[in-house]
Amino acid sequence: MGLISGLALGLQTAVTLEALVFCFLGVTTGMFIGVLPGIGPLAAVAMILPVTYHLEPTVALIMLAGIFYGAQYGGSTASILLNLPGTSTTAVTAIDGYPMAQQGRAGVALFITTLSSFIGGCFAIVLLMSFAPALGTLALKFSSAEYFSVMLLGLIAAATMSLGNPIKGVASVVAGLMLAMVGMDTTSGTLRYTFGILELQDGLSLVAMAMGLFGVAEILKNAGTPERDTSKLQSVRLRDLLPTRQDLGQCWKPTLRGATIGSFIGVLPGAGPTLAAFLAYAMEKRVARDPSRFGKGAIEGISAPEAANNASTQAAFIPTLALGIPGDAGMAVLLGAMMIHGIQPHAEFFTLHAGLFWGLVVSFWIGNVMLLFLNIPLIGLWVRILTIPKRMLFPSVIFFICVGVYSVNNNPFDVLMVIIFGLVGYVMNAFQYPTAPLLMGFILGPMIEQHFRRALLFSRGDYTTFVDRPISAGFLAASALLLIVMVLPVIKRWGRKG
Amino acid sequence: MRFKRNEVFAALAMMGFGLLWLWIGLGYSWGNSVRIGAGVFPVALSIILIGLCLGLVIMARGVERRPLGIRFRPVALILGGILFWALTVDVLGFVPASAIMLAMCAFAERESTWFSTVALVIFLCVFGYAVFIVALKIPLSVLGG
Numbered sequence: 001m002g003l004i005s006g007l008a009l010g011l012q013t014a015v016t017l018e019a020l021v022f023c024f025l026g027v028t029t030g031m032f033i034g035v036l037p038g039i040g041p042l043a044a045v046a047m048i049l050p051v052t053y054h055l056e057p058t059v060a061l062i063m064l065a066g067i068f069y070g071a072q073y074g075g076s077t078a079s080i081l082l083n084l085p086g087t088s089t090t091a092v093t094a095i096d097g098y099p100m101a102q103q104g105r106a107g108v109a110l111f112i113t114t115l116s117s118f119i120g121g122c123f124a125i126v127l128l129m130s131f132a133p134a135l136g137t138l139a140l141k142f143s144s145a146e147y148f149s150v151m152l153l154g155l156i157a158a159a160t161m162s163l164g165n166p167i168k169g170v171a172s173v174v175a176g177l178m179l180a181m182v183g184m185d186t187t188s189g190t191l192r193y194t195f196g197i198l199e200l201q202d203g204l205s206l207v208a209m210a211m212g213l214f215g216v217a218e219i220l221k222n223a224g225t226p227e228r229d230t231s232k233l234q235s236v237r238l239r240d241l242l243p244t245r246q247d248l249g250q251c252w253k254p255t256l257r258g259a260t261i262g263s264f265i266g267v268l269p270g271a272g273p274t275l276a277a278f279l280a281y282a283m284e285k286r287v288a289r290d291p292s293r294f295g296k297g298a299i300e301g302i303s304a305p306e307a308a309n310n311a312s313t314q315a316a317f318i319p320t321l322a323l324g325i326p327g328d329a330g331m332a333v334l335l336g337a338m339m340i341h342g343i344q345p346h347a348e349f350f351t352l353h354a355g356l357f358w359g360l361v362v363s364f365w366i367g368n369v370m371l372l373f374l375n376i377p378l379i380g381l382w383v384r385i386l387t388i389p390k391r392m393l394f395p396s397v398i399f400f401i402c403v404g405v406y407s408v409n410n411n412p413f414d415v416l417m418v419i420i421f422g423l424v425g426y427v428m429n430a431f432q433y434p435t436a437p438l439l440m441g442f443i444l445g446p447m448i449e450q451h452f453r454r455a456l457l458f459s460r461g462d463y464t465t466f467v468d469r470p471i472s473a474g475f476l477a478a479s480a481l482l483l484i485v486m487v488l489p490v491i492k493r494w495g496r497k498g
Numbered sequence: 499m500r501f502k503r504n505e506v507f508a509a510l511a512m513m514g515f516g517l518l519w520l521w522i523g524l525g526y527s528w529g530n531s532v533r534i535g536a537g538v539f540p541v542a543l544s545i546i547l548i549g550l551c552l553g554l555v556i557m558a559r560g561v562e563r564r565p566l567g568i569r570f571r572p573v574a575l576i577l578g579g580i581l582f583w584a585l586t587v588d589v590l591g592f593v594p595a596s597a598i599m600l601a602m603c604a605f606a607e608r609e610s611t612w613f614s615t616v617a618l619v620i621f622l623c624v625f626g627y628a629v630f631i632v633a634l635k636i637p638l639s640v641l642g643g
Contacts, residue, residue: 050634167557171512171550174543178519181540190526190536193519216580223606224572391610392618395603398576399596399622402583407636415584419577426573430566431508449539461531494557 003129006358013359014366019059026063027367030070031374034077035385037084038222039397041071043215045333047400049207050407057341058356062363064337065317068330069121069364072273072310073371076113076302077382080106081236082228089273089309092281096294096301103297107240107379108247112299113306114375116255120307121368123259124266124314129361135322136350144455145465147323149475151448154269154325156479158440160486161271167490168433170483176438179204180445187453199413206336208414209442211401212421213428213435214329219394220426227389236379243299251303254284262308266315272328272436273309273316280308314364321349321357325444329436332443340408504566505558513551520544572606579603591641592631593623 013019026048033044044067052060075090080097093113100109142150155177159169182193183203194200258280265276284304285294294301316327324344326332338344343353350357375382405414425435459465467473523544529535579602587595597619604615630636 050630050636054634167550167554171547171554174547174550175512175515178515178540178543178547181519181523181543185536188527188529188536192526192536192540193522216576220573220576223576224569224608227607227609389607389609391604391607391614394576394607395600395618396622398580398603399600399626402580402587402596402599403626403630403636403638406587406638407630407634410637412584412587415580415587419580419584422577422580423573427508427511430568431504433508433512452539453534456534457532490557494559 006129006133006354007362009355010358010360010362013058013355014062014362018056019062019359019363020366022055022059022063023066023363023367024370026066027070027073027371028374030067030072031074031371031382032385033067034071034074034086034090035382036074036388036393037078037082037086037228037386038218038390039393040087040214040218041068041330042210042333043218043397043401044071045210045337047397047404049337049404052337052341053407057338057343058359060341061334061338061343061356061360062367064334065360065363066367068334069310069313069367070371072121072306072313073114073117073375074382075309076117076306077110078386080109080113080302081383082386084228089277089313090306091274092277092305093302095281096296096298099295099297100299100302105297107236108243109299109302110236110379111241111243111376112247112251112303114372116251116258116303116306117310118368118372119255120259120262120309120311121314121364123256123307124263124311125361125364125368127263127267127315128318128364132318132322132357133350135318139323142323142471143469144451144458145469145472146475147451148448148455149466149472149479150269150323151325151444151451153475153479153482154319155437155441155444155448156482157268157271158328158437160482161268161275162434162436164432164434165490166486169437170487172428172433172435172437173441176441176443177445177448178441179209179438180442181449186446186450199411203446204442205405205408205414205417206333206443207340207408208405208417209421210329210333210336210439211405212418212423213425213439215397215401216418216422217425217429217435219397220422221429222390223394227391228386236383238377238379241376241379247299251299254280254300254304255307257283257287258304258307259311261304262311263315265308266312266327267318269319269323269325269327272330273312276308276312277305280304317360321360324349324447326440329439332439335443500559500561501555502558502560506555509551509554509558512554513548516544516547516551520548575602575606587638589642592638593627593640594642596623596626 029044033039071087075086076093078084078086079090079094080101083094083098085091085094097109155173159173160166162169182200184191184201261280262276265271284300285291316331319325319327320331326335402415405418428435455465523537523540526537527535528537579599583595583599600619601615604610631638
């Protein structure tokens with residue numbers, strides 16, 4: 001399907017009253033959750049999930065997707081005003097955003113981050129429109145061997161490209177794959193790791209796992225700490241927002257560089273917006289004529305990472321929709337939500353669900369424009385959200401998580417699983433094991449095993465099938481290279497110390 | 499030689515999970531090279547995990563720098579609240595289970611007062627009833643039964 005006819009189809013799908021209302025609801029919720037430190041977009045998905053059962057899948061997805069990119073816009077508000085990232089993806093924005101606020105330029109910083117997010121988002125949507133269907137066509141030629149290899153690459157990227165010790169990341173991915181083995185094995189019908197519990201025969205619940213690892217664990221981390229100090233919160237007036245011509249001149253190039261880095265990272269399966277923002281910041285510091293300005297309120301230090309994290313969130317839809325391989329942990333949950341609605345993304349997604357794909361793309365444009373207008377004139381309101389105390393916020397979020405998870409199967413068993421994964425996530429965070437790779441492993445586990453077994457079945461047990469096929473061999477080589485490049489420095493550093 | 503105790507503990511806990519999965523996994527069918535069985539993936543993954551954990555233990559040489567900072571009171575109250583909700587929502591009903599769960603979570607924060615907690619409970623129970631039970635028709639009973 002061509003670009004023009006696709007967009008026309010998308011307009012038909014996304015410009016209905018229902019779709020517009022739920023797109024608005026999604027981006028507003030995302031924005032709201034993004035502003036609040038301590039809860040991320042994944043918790044917001046749990047709150048919204050029960051609402052989506054009553055919707056058409058397209059509308060449901062438009063709303064759920066809105067939460068993710070909405071959160072990228074909102075996250076910078078707390079970073080700039082309180083030096084506390086609203087979501088982990090905007091942590092880097094605080095480095096230069098908070099000094100700007102101290103210099104009385106909070107309004108300008110908020111305006112620039114919104115604008116950069118918008119430009120980054122648009123950049124990635126153009127890529128999504130141009131390349132995702134093409135990638136889908138290419139993927140039609142994929143057999144199980146290719147799928148196995150590309151998933152392996154995704155998992156290794158997810159494991160090693162998170163911040164921190166990459167060996168812990170790999171351990172986390174492997175643990176996720178192992179948890180994915182719970183339930184009935186689709187090939188042989190064997191029940192694995194069910195411990196005689198009936199509810200485990202269908203496997204562990206993705207929603208329960210995501211809510212435990214990201215929703216509850218985040219709250220446990222911040223619960224019982226002193227209340228945020230919001231007394232220094234400045235009120236931001238509309239006329240404070242306008243940047244000077246010099247500001248704009250300084251930040252348009254970093255914004256475009258950030259958008260490019262973000263899109264690239266977003267397309268890589270497994271590498272998410274947090275990494276994109278950090279890389280974009282590091283890049284700006286390197287190319288800057290005077291790197292010492294960074295950390296003291298350099299405007300490039302906020303525009304590049306903000307463009308990058310939003311671009312990455314939107315670009316992550318490319319592998320998610322074209323290959324069914326989630327671009328990051330957020331996409332993994334979205335993929336799970338799609339499966340609940342009976343949509344399985346794969347190579348034929350673009351022909352079978354053309355209306356859904358183009359509707360989603362058009363809704364991204366609409367949602368980004370909504371956020372632009374929502375964010376800037378209402379900035380005073382968003383700032384006030386930061387004063388909601390934790391003692392009100394945290395119980396409410398837990399309440400929504402409980403009801404949301406219960407509603408998936410109308411069964412309290414999944415809520416019990418949330419407790420276990422909440423505790424696991426809390427302990428993993430405390431010991432600095434990343435939790436996002438665990439979720440990625442869990443999502444891809446059943447698929448990667450199935451493709452591995454199917455590839456061997458086709459090749460009559462010949463393992464060389466994975467390297468004989470050129471595309472598969474390419475992915476495997478890339479996986480090996482990535483693993484060596486990321487893990488070798490850690491081992492070297494350790495060797496020197498010992 | 500000194501080891502970072504936290505790191506070793508975490509790696510050993512992870513290894514315990516690997517050993518459990520390995521032990522159970524060895525009981526599943528191995529299959530043949532064309533049709534590999536249900537046991538191959540779990541066993542292979544368990545062995546990889548155990549190996550990685552051994553590596554992490556060996557690499558944990560050095561002196562601890564950072565305290566863990568685990569707070570038991572809020573963690574116990576919040577997880578206890580969710581546990582209470584899960585166990586009683588079908589018995590006591592949505593409103594009583596939610597009220598007690600919300601109160602437990604609220605008192606995980608030291609700044610909570612009785613007044614703020616009661617206000618929160620009333621607001622969320624009414625809101626939850628209207629949205630989840632009336633509008634979204636989630637099959638939860640309001641009061642037990």
